[in-house]
Amino acid sequence: NAGVTQTPKFQVLKTGQSMTLQCAQDMNHNSMYWYRQDPGMGLRLIYYSASEGTTDKGEVPNGYNVSRLNKREFSLRLESAAPSQTSVYFCASSGRGAGDYEQYFGPGTRLTVT
Amino acid sequence: RKEVEQDPGPFNVPEGATVAFNCTYSNSASQSFFWYRQDCRKEPKLLMSVYSSGNEDGRFTAQLNRASQYISLLIRDSKLSDSATYLCAVSSWNAGNMLTFGGGTRLMVKP
Numbered sequence: 427n428a429g430v431t432q433t434p435k436f437q438v439l440k441t442g443q444s445m446t447l448q449c450a451q452d453m454n455h456n457s458m459y460w461y462r463q464d465p466g467m468g469l470r471l472i473y474y475s476a477s478e479g480t481t482d483k484g485e486v487p488n489g490y491n492v493s494r495l496n497k498r499e500f501s502l503r504l505e506s507a508a509p510s511q512t513s514v515y516f517c518a519s520s521g522r523g524a525g526d527y528e529q530y531f532g533p534g535t536r537l538t539v540t
Numbered sequence: 541r542k543e544v545e546q547d548p549g550p551f552n553v554p555e556g557a558t559v560a561f562n563c564t565y566s567n568s569a570s571q572s573f574f575w576y577r578q579d580c581r582k583e584p585k586l587l588m589s590v591y592s593s594g595n596e597d598g599r600f601t602a603q604l605n606r607a608s609q610y611i612s613l614l615i616r617d618s619k620l621s622d623s624a625t626y627l628c629a630v631s632s633w634n635a636g637n638m639l640t641f642g643g644g645t646r647l648m649v650k651p
Contacts, residue, residue, distance in 0.1 A: 466643070520639075532583060534583050
């Protein structure tokens, strides 16, 4: 099993450009999450999907959109990138059953917006 | 006040030392607790869950103190390879299955 995979690993964007970060998991998990991690700020939840067909905002959703394409895939879109969105983005998944909270993370995408 | 707080460190310890970290949480409805390890420029990886009765895995011991609302991680006989950032994470019954993470404690084990 590959676990949680993310593409791309690195990306440089110019202000105003758009892009989609891809995430997939092969653990049959119900829930998926997008975090950003900045120095001194820890992991902050952007959006999450508790189950296929549902998405909800997290702590820092502004400037982002998500799509839960199917049970395996959860994408994060930046419509108009800003320098404040320079960060490391992690996708995670959890929940093979009720009360299963342990989250498993992908390798991350390092995004720089100039 | 942050919902989950950790001393950012760094904790600098010699090889073979015992080191302990605490993580405090503010939500009394918290029900599940975890320690994650994050190496530099890598993703967080689950180290261990923290049960009410405590949890031990080799040199690592995790404890929960519900009365004082903190969890702890004890590392015995520190190895150079233990150098990393340790994140605590907490879930609450009133927050679905989301985790709230602390900012992490950095550990550096020196020869």
